[in-house]
Amino acid sequence: MDDDGLVAALLSGSDTAARELVTRHSPWMLAVSKRILRDPVLAEDCVQEALIAAITKIATFEGRSSxxxxxxxxxxxxxxxxxxxxxxxxxDSIDDLLPEFYENGCRIEEVGSQYRTPEEILGSRETVDLVKQHIEQLPESYRIVLQLRDIEEMTTAEVADALELTETNVKVRLHRARSALKSLLEPVMRGGGS
Amino acid sequence: MNALRRTALRNWLHGVMFKSVPLMINCREFEGFILEYLEGDLTRRQSFVFETHLKVCRECRDYLTAYQTTTDVVKRVFQDEEAPVPETVPEDLIKAVLEAKNAR
Incomplete structure (x- = not known):
């Protein structure tokens, strides 16, 4: 059954369709919710509630998106x-991981290193795990903005709305989160891997 | 000349240049434009100023490369978690969802 057929069957109240919806979609939903909440039990509750809400509100699905x-x-x-x-x-404060500058406004940055490409970094299970660990290390108020913007691909306006922040605040947190993560990933990007 | 003195001299020269050349910003000011530059939100004039700084500042070039690599990696690192449907069916979850559905 494709998704159109699944929606039609859900609209008619079919238990088989509800079962199919859970089987087909709960694995990725659980992965997403765990990334956001960092709590497997809470994430499972969340997926359950989301699936119940989806079945209950299936008549409002207009098919404008997948x-x-x-x-x-x-x-x-x-x-x-x-x-x-x-x-x-x-x-914890994020300040130690942010860029530093001399008094005259010049950046303090080690130059001349060859950075590995994203493909090289993502080509090894070990470095992929390190990247994930470093994302986890970010303070929650920064991590969540990075997660929603860069991983879940929400717009700045959507993130601002969801987190009850101003768009400017979302941009500031996103930039700081990326900068801090860049500091944490320096050894990985330079090939040191720790 | 040792590396430390070369770095100090370069920083001093950069500091003077960033302060005295028209339309030149320093690295701290450049930092404030990065996100909007990458999102295409700068005006043409702002982009010109940003790119001019980038051309003359090796530190900011290296920084921006690492920043963009970080962003690319973050965007792709969880792609492998878009889990395929597992062989085992989540019976507990199905039971809970069906109970809630049929209770309404």
């Missing part, structure tokens, strides 16, 4: 709601 995109939006709303409710953890 079923997967529509489910992704529902899942993001559920995950971000949980993230907002969850008690805020105290965060």
């Amino acid at each position: 079923l997967k995109s529509w489910l992704h939006r529902i899942l993001m709303n559920q995950s971000l709601m949980k993230l907002r409710v969850r008690k805020r953890r105290s965060e």
Whole structure:
């Protein structure tokens, strides 16, 4: 059954279609929710709630995007709601990982190194795991913006809306998150791998 | 001349140039334009100023290369997690969803 057929069957209230929806879409939904929440149990709850919401609201699916995109939006709303409710953890400062400058405004940066390409970095399981670990290391208020903008491909306006921030604030956090991650990934990019 | 003195001299020269040449920004100001440059949100004049700095500043060129590599890697690092449908069916989840669906 393709997604159009699945939607039609869900509209008629079919249990078989609901079963198919869960089987087909829950694996990627769980992966996305775990990335956002960093809590497997909370992520499972979230996927369950998102799937129930999708089945309940299937009549509102207009087919203007793919079923997967529509489910992704529902899942993001559920995950971000949980993230907002969850008690805020105290965060480490990100300042030590941001670019440094001399008094005259010149950048302090080691020059002349050959950087590995993204393909080279992503070509090894070991460095892929290191990149993921470094993303995890970012303070949550920065990590979540990086996650939503660069990984879940939401727009600045969508992220601002979801996190109840201004667009300027989203841009500032995104830039700082990327800069901090760049510092953390320096050894990986230069080929040191630690 | 040792490497440390060469770096100090280059920084001093850059500092003077960034301050005295028209339309030249320093690295700290350049930093504030990076995101908007990469997103295509700068005006033509701002882009010109940004790219002029980039041409003369090796530190910012290297920094921008690493920044873009980081962004590319982040965008692609989770692609392998778009998990295929597993062989085992998530029976607990199906049961919970069906119960909720049929209770409405």
